[in-house]
Amino acid sequence: MxxxxxxxxxxxxxxQHQIDLISKKATLLALRKDEYFSEAGKIAQQVGFTLDxxxxxxxxxxxxxxxxxxxxxxxxLVVDLESFDNQIPSSAYVxxxxxxxxLLFSRKDWNELLDTIIGWDTIVHKIISKALRQKVDxxxxxxxxxATTRYLKxxxxxxxxxxxxxxxxxxxxxxxxxxxxxxxxxxxS
Amino acid sequence: MxxxxxxxxxxxxxxQHQIDLISKKATLLALRKDEYFSEAGKIAQQVGFTLDxxxxxxxxxxxxxxxxxxxxxxxxLVVDLESFDNQIPSSAYVxxxxxxxxLLFSRKDWNELLDTIIGWDTIVHKIISKALRQKVDxxxxxxxxxATTRYLKxxxxxxxxxxxxxxxxxxxxxxxxxxxxxxxxxxxS
DNA sequence: ATCATTTTTTGTCAAATGGCAAACGATTTC
DNA sequence: GAAATCGTTTGCCATTTGACAAAAAATGAT
Numbered sequence: 001m002x003x004x005x006x007x008x009x010x011x012x013x014x015x016q017h018q019i020d021l022i023s024k025k026a027t028l029l030a031l032r033k034d035e036y037f038s039e040a041g042k043i044a045q046q047v048g049f050t051l052d053x054x055x056x057x058x059x060x061x062x063x064x065x066x067x068x069x070x071x072x073x074x075x076x077l078v079v080d081l082e083s084f085d086n087q088i089p090s091s092a093y094v095x096x097x098x099x100x101x102x103l104l105f106s107r108k109d110w111n112e113l114l115d116t117i118i119g120w121d122t123i124v125h126k127i128i129s130k131a132l133r134q135k136v137d138x139x140x141x142x143x144x145x146x147a148t149t150r151y152l153k154x155x156x157x158x159x160x161x162x163x164x165x166x167x168x169x170x171x172x173x174x175x176x177x178x179x180x181x182x183x184x185x186x187x188x189s
Numbered sequence: 190m191x192x193x194x195x196x197x198x199x200x201x202x203x204x205q206h207q208i209d210l211i212s213k214k215a216t217l218l219a220l221r222k223d224e225y226f227s228e229a230g231k232i233a234q235q236v237g238f239t240l241d242x243x244x245x246x247x248x249x250x251x252x253x254x255x256x257x258x259x260x261x262x263x264x265x266l267v268v269d270l271e272s273f274d275n276q277i278p279s280s281a282y283v284x285x286x287x288x289x290x291x292l293l294f295s296r297k298d299w300n301e302l303l304d305t306i307i308g309w310d311t312i313v314h315k316i317i318s319k320a321l322r323q324k325v326d327x328x329x330x331x332x333x334x335x336a337t338t339r340y341l342k343x344x345x346x347x348x349x350x351x352x353x354x355x356x357x358x359x360x361x362x363x364x365x366x367x368x369x370x371x372x373x374x375x376x377x378s
Numbered sequence: 379a380t381c382a383t384t385t386t387t388t389g390t391c392a393a394a395t396g397g398c399a400a401a402c403g404a405t406t407t408c
Numbered sequence: 409g410a411a412a413t414c415g416t417t418t419g420c421c422a423t424t425t426g427a428c429a430a431a432a433a434a435t436g437a438t
Binding site: 146147176177179180183 | 427
């Protein structure tokens with residue numbers, strides 16, 4: 001829980017009372033490797049904060065290939081924003097790819113907090129817009145570089161992920177085949 | 190100006206008085222093809238809304254290649270968010286790539302509006318988070334598809350852009366060379 | 379420990395794309 | 409209207425990556 005508080009306070013100030021209000025609403029969710037936090041077709045009803053483990057967001061393109069849109073490491077918000085905000089069916093799967101511990105807020109509680117705590121909406125907005133900007137900035141370089149450079153960028157961006165998840169997920173994030181990625185790794189070392 | 194109002198009202202309600210307050214702050218900026226709205230290294234001091242023309246956001250990677258991160262069409266906000274919000278030097282160029290007409294708000298006026306108009310901040314949050322989500326969603330498919338599919342996706346996403354800007358900008362957005370793109374276009378037709 | 383399953387590596391070949399340079403076409407400038 | 413400039417197309421060849429299949433290695437279950 002202290003991780004969440006520390007994270008929040010990077011984006012704005014809250015007094016102890018406000019922090020308590022937020023803390024009280026959080027419940028702990030444990031997900032096993034491969035379980036879903038939320039699924040395509042369903043409407044997102046919760047916001048999470050990863051304490052432990054790695055989550056990925058993925059979807060299937062029209063050739064049926066699985067595309068990993070991004071990974072979410074420890075100490076970050078997990079939420080299917082479009083679905084959660086607009087209450088429309090999601091187009092992506094949010095999946096635990098290692099065992100995970102996640103702090104959970106129901107949509108109802110989350111909205112109550114937004115209505116109750118002055119300044120909380122501003123903090124949330126900052127958190128979300130930073131996270132989204134980061135996703136754009138991480139995705140962009142992948143388009144223009146060759147496969148080896150993409151992998152090296154991945155290593156820079158997610159240094160703590162490489163050895164904890166299957167190669168195929170990394171390949172599907174980088175837009176290359178898993179064979180190619182395997183060869184690339186051999187060449188690098 | 191009515192374009193801006195219509196755009197805003199998609200995201201929330203404002204009364205006539207509030208609309209007038211916003212309108213009064215806007216000034217008109219005309220940019221010629223190739224001129225910059227904001228530049229890398231400088232701190233963004235303005236928010237724009239494109240009435241006419243196409244803008245792109247680009248940067249240079251460490252090989253010195255110019256990468257187009259995205260295009261902004263008519264009737265969208267133009268703002269270098271990271272730089273504007275945090276008042277830090279920008280890492281990207283925001284460039285008019287056709288002659289443009291842009292409604293302009295200074296940072297001072299923009300912040301005054303945020304402080305004055307109840308509900309305006311919520312609307313702005315919605316606008317910005319939707320725009321950012323869109324950028325992520327448009328970038329992601331480009332990573333995993335081959336060059337021809339990328340170009341076809343580009344045509345879907347920006348149907349009104351193709352014939353108004355140089356091929357090289359499209360190539361730098363899709364992460365392929367301009368020669369390849371030229372060949373791809375020939376094959377498609 | 380053994381077997382079954384999953385993940386990763388490797389081989390072979392074909393296809394896609396890049397690098398480079400030249401030609402071609404369109405547009406602007408004087 | 410000629411020259412210069414800019415944008416696009418094309419040719420040639422080298423390199424990268426993908427598709428498919430099989431082997432090897434790692435992991436998990438009994």
